[in-house]
Amino acid sequence: MFVVGADLTRLSCDDVLVPTDRSLRVARGWRPLLPPELVVDEQAEGDCIDLSWADGERVLEVPGSGLRRAWLVDTVDDRGRGLPWLLEGVREALAAVACREVVEPVHGRARRLVGLPALGTGWGGAAGQRGAGGAAGQRGALLRELLPVLREAADEHGFDVALVLRGPSDLAAAQRVRRGQESGWDLPGHLRELAEQLGERARRGQLALFIGAGVSAAAGLPTWEQLVDELAGRSGLDDALRAGLSRLPPQDSAALLARELGSEKLEAFVAERFGPGPYALAHALIADLPVQEFVTTNYDPLVELAATDIGRQVKVLPCDEAEPGAPWLLKLHGDAAHPESVVLTREEYLQFGNTGAALAGVLHSLLLTRHVLFVGTSMLDDDLIRIAHQVRTALQTQGSGTARRTGTVLALREDPARARLWEQDVETVAMGAGDDSPAEAARRLEVLLDLIGCLSTPPTGYLLDPAxxxxxxxxxxALAQALGGVVDALPEDAASTAALEVAGLLRRLGHGGSAGEGDDRPVDAATRSRDDRPQEQRPG
Structure with a gap:
């Protein structure tokens, strides 16, 4: 069972639970999950769906044929039946989902993934609205009761469940509940210890992330070999030449295909194939981490999309200008939004070695000043090898010939030779064990990222949220009450540096709640502001 900050309409999964009421009214934000032809009446508070309940029914499967199936769940308690009624509806919905046969989970996951929001927290559900009066302040009770129900259902039905939240205070509160329950992560002891170490580094602002192609493969994007094969299919090469491609190094295969296709067609393909789309669970888990610096060799925008959906405005380097205190993502090999920047062929790799020194220097800096967590990479990239060698040389103690490790590689499978090759630079930790399939190892990586996120989430992000x-x-x-006086004293149009710093602190402590975020009504992430800097990186 995962807890993640994301937009459920853009998270890649097999099934999604969508909240509704007895009139089958659905909040406007859920429209991307529903076939347009089912919407029969658009109203200010939501859209009416052309389906009908059977007597006593609370769960409806929405007709469809795509990769993702939506389920309508009646969560509006207009009779005062309370939290037990809501939780029973969640159990009923997950049991119904389990009855749908799924031959293969989306994009080859080891288990199907079922996503749901914090059901019952909008439209006057059992947990109540935010604010004063009624059931206000009881969303924590909902989380304490809901999380075990989701975990038990995942165990019973053999699928994964992702509780998807949109607001920082919601996510902080959920992670506090999980830390107190001391269960939910099926990981061996050494991976739990690793999660604690990396979580502590993230909390202290000492962790940076390197993201490889394996992360985006979980969203259906091609690995290098698959990319070459797709380009070959468009190239028009005869069978003999296509067969010969497999005997060439990947960059040389790409060079030949680029010459056959021409730069215009190649750039159009890159822009289309690696453009915006649904992101994987791993993207969302990575974007949730309280980390400020990210580096990737991927062309796609999925990490920054996942970050934007929880209110983190990530600057993409080198195209964007970095801002003090704002998270950034360096695209080392180019960006699909600027396909002319993509490094793909042997010639482009050689040119990068000569002209990309400034970009490589950023990774040099991170390896020297942070602990870099490598996710989704096999560490075979020529540029990575060159950069690691340069950093190793810089770190060697004069006369001793030794250097400290600068990062951790999360590998899917054990590879003793490669681990020995890199042991001077990084620690390599395998996710797979024994006869585990690559899909099972990738799932264990998601579980590890989920635990790191739980352990690194600041425990105070809901302090001033009345919910x-x-x-x-x-x-x-007592602290919340005292800080309430600060809130009252802060001018609404505050513009001084001191006032803005105080306002940022209050937001990080949950002031303003999430204005509807994290409940069962999607909101526009662009309307939010959030300061995620780890404590050691904040002014003052």
Whole structure:
């Protein structure tokens, strides 16, 4: 069972639970999950769906033939039946999902993935609306009861469940509940210890991420070999030449195909194939981490899309201008949004070695000043090898010939020779064990990222959110009350540096809640602001 900050309409999964009421009214934000022909009446508070309930029914499967199936769930408690009624509806919905046969999970996952929002937190559900009065302050009670139900259903039905939240305070509260429950991660001891170490580094602002092609493969994007094969299919080469491509190094295969296709067709292909689309669970888990610096050799925009969906405005280098305190993502080999920048062929790799020194220097800096977590890469890229060698040389202690490790590689399978090759530079940790399939190893990687995210999420992100007042202990309640005076004293049009710093601190502590975020009504991530800097990187 995963907890992740994301937009459920853009998360790649097999099944999605969509909240509704007895009139089959659905919030406008869920429209991307529903066939357009089913919407029969558009209203200010939501759209009516052309389906009907049977007597006593609370779950409806939405007709469709795509990779993702939507399920309508009645979550609006207009009779005061309370939290037990809502939780029973969640159990009923997940049991119905389990009855649908799925031959192969989306994009080859080891298990099918079922996504749902915090059901019952919008439109007056069992947990109540944000604000004063009624059931306010009891969203923490919902999370405490909901999370075990989701975990039990995942165990019973053999699929994965992702609770998808949109607001920082919602995510912080959920992670606090999970830390207190001490269960939910099926990981061996050494991976739990690794998660604790990496979580601590992330909290202290000492962790950076390197993201390889394996992460985007989980969203259906091609690996290098698959990319060459797809380009070959468009090239018009005869069978003999196509067969010969497999005997060439990948960059040389790409060079031949680029020459056959021409730069215009190649750039159009890159822009189309690696453009915006649904992102994988791993993208969302990575984007959630309290990390400021990311580097990738991928061309796609999926990490930055996942970050934007939780209110993190990531600057993409080198095209964007970095801003103090803002997270950034360096695209080392180019960006599909600028296909002319993509490094693909042997010639382009050689040119990068000569002209990409400034970009490589950023990764040099991170390896020297941070602990870099490598995810989804086999560490075979020539540029990575060259950069690691240069950093190793710089770090060697004069006369001793030794150097410290600068990162951790999360590999899918054990490869003792490659681990020994890189042991001077990084620690290599395999996700797979024994006869585990690549898909099972990739799933264990997701579980590890989920645990790192849980352990690294600041535990105070909901302190000033009235929806979670019920989670505060006596000391925290006193602090929240004292900080409420600061909120009252802060001018709405504050513009001074001091006032903006205080406002940023209050937001990080949950002031303003999430304005509807994280509940069962999607909102526009662009309307939010968030300061995710780890404590050591914040002014003051």
């Amino acid at each position: 979670y007042r019920g989670m505060l202990n006596e000391e925290e309640q």
